[in-house]
Amino acid sequence: MSDRTNNYLKLENRLKQITHLKNIASLAHWDAEINLPTASTANRHQELATLAEIIHQMSVAKELGDLIEAATQEVSELNEWQKANLALIRRTYEHAQCISPKLQHSYTMAISECEYIWRDARKNSNFKQLVPHLNQVFEISRTIADCKAKHFQKDPYDMLMDTYEADSSAKEIQEVFDVLKRELPKLIEKITAKQQNEKIIPLSEKIDINTQKAIGLHIMERMGFDMDKGRLDISAHPFCSGSNDDVRLTTRYNENNFITGLFGIIHEAGHGLYQQNLPEAYRNQPVGHYKGMAFHESQSLIMECQAGTSLEFIQYLAKLLHDNFGLKSPAYSAENLYKLVTRVQPSFIRVDADEATYPLHVILRFEIEQAIIKDRVQAEDLPNLWNTKMQEYLGIVPANDREGCMQDVHWSAGLLGYFSCYTNGAIIASMLMKAAQEKYPAIKSQLSEGNFQNLNNYLNQHLRNLGSLKGSTELLKTATGFEKINPNIFLEYLTNKYLAS
Incomplete structure (x- = not known):
């Protein structure tokens, strides 16, 4: 010493x-x-x-x-x-x-x-x-x-958000969300009109939980997740916890729709890859920890949405299901699976929502949270407030509170100020993938082989390995080339993916 x-x-x-x-x-x-x-x-x-x-x-x-x-x-x-x-x-x-x-x-x-x-x-x-x-x-x-x-x-609500994203403010987030509130409804309308006459084969055969877990573990391995330093279990709400070399992931399965459990696994494995690739030398120090939850969510969402729902990865998944798990019906073809995972339609459950409507679920919660803190809204007021905003933003109203204001664990777990990180993370993920593909143009084609190596290389070098060394603005610039979260890149990504062909 x-x-x-x-x-x-x-x-x-x-x-x-x-x-x-x-x-x-x-x-x-x-x-x-x-x-x-x-x-x-x-x-x-x-x-x-x-x-x-x-x-x-x-x-x-x-x-x-x-x-x-x-x-x-x-x-x-x-x-x-x-x-x-x-x-x-x-x-x-x-x-x-x-x-x-x-x-x-x-x-x-x-x-x-x-x-x-x-x-x-x-x-x-x-x-x-x-x-x-x-x-x-x-x-x-x-x-x-x-x-x-x-x-x-x-501001009191800003201080709650600061717990998950240092120095963030409701005002800055609202500016980003205002762009999404203005542009997303028009985009969603165009996408749903385009998809209206698509023929989709529903997934009719049940897949038992053990088989679904085997599929998920295979994908986690391809993603680069180290199972010697982690594990996968079942919980009421999917989550990732633990430390660098002891990462605990969970998901929940639906025997009638394996996509729910699998993409829960891909999402949480994205979090896990961030944890496993933080700087080892400072693993027990704040500088070696992750840089806020928006960046953490960007790591889960770049895997779940940018990579996981790409046509290239779905082609790999379809081949895997056919060759390794005997799922050979037309419902499990790449063409049909891609239609299923890119289907855009308003729905009640946030974690199952498509990437186009998902931000509206987050904006709804962001606004309710501010009412809870600033306006002293009480718990008993939530069902009516929730249903009113669901009707306003998504045009649907849940039949019960299980599908409404009680679906997420966050508020019960005290995580007020967290939800905005999901959509900020989705935007950062689109910015990251854009930058990663500029450096490694073959990233998408590699996904058709289940190869995540170049994507992981980029994320490790420009974000994960840096821990909390840099401030949020500097880290965003290092990782994406932009100093501010840019919702227009996210909107451009959605437009190209859903309307270009």
């Missing part, structure tokens, strides 16, 4: 301890979703709350603050990565100072209980069962937002 960086290295060691505890908490949460016996739930809530409280106490400790100040005196001796890491540690410390241990404990307990209730309430489409628990999450989230807003002199 160099005397000239002694305090900085002590600081790194403290952050390493905090990261390890966060990784353990992530595994405990994963276990609760996948394996936990029903009667064990209450105790697990307490365990997670205790762990979160310990992590929070370490994150706000005066000793940590003193180390940050001492390490700052050594900044001239630090390399580029260490300087960026120190700045991120200071930023995180300031954010953590805004939340008392008592508030952190209340928040963790509330979201643990609410998420558990959500699973049962969603299954039975019983929104009333969820309401009191959801209101508690909303109230604590407002308190956290107000505390941070007061400290940083920013």
Whole structure:
């Protein structure tokens, strides 16, 4: 240990301890979703709350603050990565100072209980069962937002978004979303008119879950996901969690439509590839973590949509299903599968929505979240507000709350401010693929062979391997050539894909 960086290295060691505890908490949460016996739930809530409280106490400790100040005196001796890491540690410390241990404990307990209730309430489409628990999450989230807003002199909802995308603002996102709100309905109308008379063969034969998992594991391997450092399971809502060499993916299967489970796997494997390819040397430091959830979603969506629903990849998938899994009926031909995965039509469930209508699902949630935080909208008001916006944006109204305001786990899990990352991620994904194809023109043709190597090479070099070394604007410029999220590139991509032929 160099005397000239002694305090900085002590600081790194403290952050390493905090990261390890966060990784353990992530595994405990994963276990609760996948394996936990029903009667064990209450105790697990307490365990997670205790762990979160310990992590929070370490994150706000005066000793940590003193180390940050001492390490700052050594900044001239630090390399580029260490300087960026120190700045991120200071930023995180300031954010953590805004939340008392008592508030952190209340928040963790509330979201643990609410998420558990959500699973049962969603299954039975019983929104009333969820309401009191959801209101508690909303109230604590407002308190956290107000505390941070007061400290940083920013908008409360912006502070919630800042948790997932540093320095983002509702105003900037609204400018992007306004373009989509104006242009997407016209584009969707043209696409649906074009597809109206297409002949599609429905998938009529059931595919058992074990076979679907085998298909998914094969695709994950082709994508470059390292199964020696990860696993795949089933959950009520697909997700990716874990750390660099222990990535836990989940999906949910439908025996009558294997596409749902498979593309859930491709989406989550995209997240997993980001995790597995973050800079190893700084894996336990903030600078070695992913750069916000919009970038994380770009990694899942470039795999799911840009690559996964391309004609070239579907040609590979059809051959795989025919040769390896005996699915030889016309329904599983490349032509028919491509029509199925590129079918555009308004639907109720966000995670199953096509890429053209998907942003409208996100905009709806983005606007409702602001109403929850700014206008103090209560949980009991959600069904009516949700259905009104579904009618306005997609022209349909769900028959029940299971298909409506209760479909996502995010609000029950306290993830207010997250949803905009999905559409920002989709736009970044289109920008990334455009840049990647300019460097590697054969990317799309390689997908017809199940070859993701050049796509992964580009993403590793220009985004994944960089962790949080750069600011969001600089990273976006490095990865795409643009300093701002550009919705017109996304709209151009949709137009070319769905209307050019």
